[in-house]
Structures are given as C-alpha cells and as structure tokens.
Amino acid sequence: MEIVYAKEEKASVVSVSGRMDGVSAPDFEQKMVSWINEGESNFVVDFGSLDYISSAGLRSILVTAKKLKAKNGRLLLCSLKDTVKEVFEISGFSSIVPIFDSVKAAVEEI
Amino acid sequence: MSKIKLPATIGHLERLVGFVSDCAKNTGFSDNRIREIELATEEALVNIFNYAYPDGPGDLEVSCTPQQNASLKIEIMDNGMPFDPLSLPDPDLQADISERKVGGLGIFFMRKMADELQYRREKGCNILTFIFLMKKAD
Known part of the structure; x- marks a missing residue:
C-alpha cells in the first residue's frame, strides 16, 4: 500500500493505492491520526488506485x-473501484462515510 | 489439492492470502471473485492470528481443492483454542457513525462472500471449510 499526501486549499x-489489509491498514490510521493531530480537519481520501480492502x-x-467528527472535521472518500465499493455497500459503510465519484466532486463538497 | 502450513502470525498474511489467490486464479476464477475470496480468507486468518494461540506460537494450515462443479474448497485449520466464528452474531449494519462498533465485520464478510461456510472441531483442531462458486449465487 502506498499513501500520498497533498495539501490543497480546501x-x-x-x-x-494497492491493498488496505490487516498488515497495511494500521499504517493508514497512524498517518491520518498524525495529520489530524497536526491540525488538519478536512480530508478527501482518493481510493482510485485501491485494489482491495478488508475489515481492517x-x-x-x-x-x-470518529476522530474527525469529534473535532468537527470531515472525511470524504472518492473514486472507489467496483470491488472496493462492494465492500463499502454490503457493510453499510457507504452510509457512514460520504462517497464521491471524483476528487473534484469531493473537494467541492467541503 | 495444494496446501501450505505456516506460523499463525500477521507477518504471514500476504503469503497465505497469495497462496489462496493463486489457487483461485489457476482454477479459473475472475479477478473480482478472487478479491472476494481473498477478503473471506483474510478475515478468517486474522481471527486465528488474534485469538487461536493466546499462550504462545502456533501454526495454521490452508488447503485449496478445486471441485468438479466450478467451485473451490478452502479449508483453514489450526490447533488452537476451540472457536466457532459462526456462533457470533452479525454486526449492526445500520448503526450511524457514533454508534457503529469497530468489530464484528470480519465474520460477516466470511459469511457474505462464501457460498458455503462450515465449522467443525476435530481431533483438537478448528477447521473452517469455505466453498466458493466461480459465480457467487445472490
């Protein structure tokens, strides 16, 4: 799994990209938590190159x-591939976290 | 049938899932169905890594057997603590973000992705048997 961070205006x-599984998911969480602790509160997570996601x-x-909600921040997801989208839909996560078709559409929402 | 036996630790996740993935690919499964098989397998393996051997190291074995009716049988065996994952209830999928619990989804995915799923305890071993059809029945 690779994670690339870009600070945009909004x-x-x-x-x-790659696979978010039991091995790599803690890495994503750790990075997100450190950016939140540095004061970032609005995130668009682009899953356009994510091939696989598990419950981890x-x-x-x-x-x-949950962390962002407590700080009045926002987490938006975008560009999910079909197999990843399926996991979000059957788990009910698509109604917990807003999902958009593109980075642009998600950023405009913030 | 092909099988692999490795220590039951998270460090072996990639190799074990890769083994199952290769079997499914060689049997002729589509990429999408392979992702679903990987998901069910990972969830079963992670449960074993986390709970089967609280007192020290242990092994697990995964076997893949292509079946005649365009399906694949995957068995996952450990000789750790007796644990039937199918005895647990599904998580509340309707809960909103503040109510939503962090656990329970793994077993839900195992059930959801497999066409058949059975547990048995035999000779001191936990054995989970998955059957995956090439095209999942809805």
Missing part, C-alpha cells in the same frame, strides 16, 4: 472518521 487529499481497512477508516 482539503488534504490523501491518495491510497474499514476499521481504520471508522476510527479516523
């Missing part, structure tokens, strides 16, 4: 989303 855009990945997203 939001921090975090692009995640969903757990790290839930932990991050």
